[in-house]
Amino acid sequence: MNLEKMYEMQKELDARIIKEKGLEGVDLxxxxxxxxxxxxxxxANEWRGFKHWSNDREPRFNVLEIGGTDCSExxxxxxxxxxxxxCLHFFLSIARQLDLPAEDLYTLEYTPEGDTVILFSNLLHYVGLILADRLLVNPITNVLEYRRNYFIAALSLFYELGEKRLGLTFEQIAEAYVAKNAINHKRQSTGY
Ligand SMILES: [Mg+2]
Known part of the structure; x- marks a missing residue:
């Protein structure tokens, strides 16, 4: 598994949702x-590191969940x-909507400094800036490049967060992505 394959899987899922929900031509x-x-x-809520008011600031890496109809699982x-x-699902979907070539998913803007709280907060900010041109009265000349730049900046922070700050390995991420992609297809089939 690699990022290109996940990007392809995301494009398939998006195409299915667009078709089945009748969203062709809609700006998503x-x-x-x-x-x-x-x-x-x-x-951030599952990471918990910013909750200085709480004694429990441990990331929710392994939570015991009880399921099944008789609560036996x-x-x-x-x-x-x-x-x-x-998050990765929506990152890849935005990449598709910005027509980003797969190799650009490996483009790193920079290696961020600052603690994880700063990283989370700026990640939200950069993601929002992908839409910032729509607030402006005067149109921007190269709007696609403008959006892609903020997207890449956000993606750089997201990678730093995953592997370095949260300690998630690429293998873990890929495996979980594939599993969730299957769930999302199933949800489409069952009218989620
Ligand atoms: Mg969620």
């Missing part, structure tokens, strides 16, 4: 950007990883 970028910001906030869930791949 604003919804997708906000969806990504929501998932980043969920990720127990499994350990890495909620941090789950939220991280939810």
């Amino acid at each position: 970028l604003p919804n997708t950007v906000l969806a990504l910001q929501v998932e980043i906030a969920e990720l 127990e499994k350990l869930v890495n909620r941090v990883l789950e939220e991280y791949v939810d």
Whole structure:
């Protein structure tokens, strides 16, 4: 598994959603950007490191969840990883909407400094800036490049967050992405 393959899987999922929900020709970028910001906030919430008012600031890496109709199924869930791949879904969907070539997913803007709180906060900011041109009265000359630049800046922070700050390995991320992609297809089939 590699990023290009995940990008292809995302394009297939997006195409299916667009077709089945009748969204051809609809500009989905604003919804997708906000969806990504929501998932980043969920990720921060499972990381917990910013909650100085709480004694429990441990990241939710392994949470015992009880399921099944008779509550007999127990499994350990890495909620941090789950939220991280939810973010990855929307990152890849935005890349598609910006027509980003697959090799550009490896473009790194910079190696960020600052602690993880600063990183999370700026990640949300850069993601929002992908839509910033739409607030301006005067149109920007190269709008695609403008959006792609903020996207790449956000993606650089997101990679730094995953592997260096949260300690998630690429293998873990890829495996969780594939599993969630399958769930998302299933949700489409069952009218989620
Ligand atoms: Mg989520």
